[in-house]
Amino acid sequence: MKRYRKLLFVAIILILLSSHNSYCEPIELNAKSSILMEVNTGRILFSYNPHIKLPMASTTKIMTALIAIEYGNLDDIVTIKKNSVGIEGSSIYLKEGETLTLRDLLYGLMLRSGNDAAMAIAEHIGGTVDNFVKLMNEKAKELGAINTNFTNPHGLHDANHYTTAYDLALITREALKKKEFRDIVKSKLWIADRDINKYFYNKNKTLWQYEGGDGVKTGYTKRAGRCLVSSATKNGMQLIAIVLDDYSWFNDCYKLLDYGFSLFKPKVxxxxxxxxxxxxxxxxxxxxxxxxxxxxxxxxxxxxxxxxxxxxxxxxxxxxxxxxxxxxxxxxxxxxxxxxxxxxxxxxxxxxxxxxxxxxxxxxxxxxxxx
The missing domain is CATH 2.60.410.10 (D-Ala-D-Ala carboxypeptidase, C-terminal domain)
Known part of the structure; x- marks a missing residue:
């Protein structure tokens, strides 16, 4: 009987160790809100507070890029206006009267998180920033992102500018359907056609640190905290991991991706x-x-x-x-x-x-x- 109990105890320990290696236990994250979604089907593989409204910082620019790709021509020449110069926060240092292609602006938007690039894109596509923001909100509702509201194209803080992890996943999934968007967010470096400040290095460390990493966008303000949308592709499956207000943003996104790739496999x-x-x-x-x-x-x-x-x-x-x-x-x-x-x-x-x-x-x- 004692021997049986000993064997049973050993078996339980082995099961617990096996469970740890296969991510059967709950994931411990530092985020206020998080979600893990598979891109092809939109299936949610993990979530924590996915529907609470939070500021999103520069992950806003995922929608900015999506609208620009849908409504614009990436070879368009954009003349920079005064309103797009000297925007606070991250910048690609645009100058009034400078001309760039919409493509260069999109790379500056997504790789360097240029707030000035966001304003230039909005004015070019929408005619005015307000008209562009209207397109952003209409697209959000079309995608079912009903707990999202945009007031600007860059993500600088505004009390009425918010999203949820779930809504942001819907927006990101839609954007990843566009080849132009996929090419941009997986690029580690882009050299713009301009004389100075032309090297755009991607701020998203997922591309270097995570096997199969191929996107998407970082974001930070004091009010929003650290926000990250990461994506990776392995074994014919692409996953989106999102954390909002998370000081351990990259590590926690990697935990989510590890969980998804470890436990789930694409079945025909x-x-x-x-x-x-x-x-x-x-x-x-x-x-x-x-x-x-x-x-x-x-x-x-x-x-x-x-x-x-x-x-x-x-x-x-x-x-x-x-x-x-x-x-x-x-x-x-x-x-x-x-x-x-x-x-x-x-x-x-x-x-x-x-x-x-x-x-x-x-x-x-x-x-x-x-x-």
Whole structure:
């Protein structure tokens, strides 16, 4: 009996050690708010106070860059106005009358966190800073970032300028869909086409310190504290880690990324064009048509979650010809851990033409004769 208890005690110790190595215990962070999101699906892998409103400092510039990329041409020549010169805080030292491309300004915005670059971009894209801020707020609401409000394009403190970790993740995820944005935030150095102050070194140490690090933005003011949006890609999966008001900002983002990459792996639920079932065709030159998925679905999951995937197929019993290729005819709903996770379209594999009048009459007569 004593030997059994001893073996049991050893087993418990081994389990606890194993749990520590695989991040099964809660993550201890210093942030007021934090979140870990997978980019492809938007699945939240970890969160702490994700919906409390906080100042965001220069992580504001993620939205500034997103709006500039959506509304502007990166090869546009921008003439710097007086309003964009001498802005407090981080700067790329713009001069009134100087000309730069919008591309150079975006690199100065995201790598050097230039507040003057933010103002120049806002005036160029919006005509006025107020109009640009309006575009920022409209985009936030469009993305579902309903607890966010922008009053400026740079992030200097304003009582009505705030976001949440969750909202900031939504904004960052949207921005990372843009190739131009991805290229900018993963760059360690950019050399602008100007005579002085042309070397823009990235302030985001994630690119150097974390394996697979590829973004995104630092931020700091006395009121906001240290804010960081980090991203990294490993094993075909990109994660966004966000901490707001966190003195250990980089280390805590790395903890979140380690947690995500350690515990979650991308699992293929179904591939694009995967066969689901055959459906009967009425008045077509073929009796049945294969129904397939319109795109692939890959979900980041723990190994233990695979058995918790449930699939619901919604298809009609019959489809009337004519039928076009890739015609939407149904839905496939994916449930994870009892909650609806994704809804994708089911489509026809190929085209089916309607029977001619002659064939319809012939079929009708044949049925009469058979009866």
């Amino acid at each position: 639920v179904f591939n694009k064009g995967q066969f689901i079932k055959n459906v009967e065709v009425i008045n077509g030159n073929k009796e049945k048509i294969p129904i397939v998925t319109n795109k692939e679905l890959i979900i980041p999951m723990k190994d233990s979650e695979i058995e918790n995937i449930k699939v619901k197929i919604e298809l009609p019993e019959k489809i009337y010809a004519p039928i076009e290729k890739n015609q939407k005819v149904g839905k496939i709903r994916i449930y994870l851990n009892g909650k609806l996770f994704a809804v994708n379209d089911l489509v026809t594999k190929y085209r089916i033409e309607e029977k001619s009048i002659f064939v319809k009459i012939t079929d009708y007569l044949r049925k009469i004769l058979n009866n």
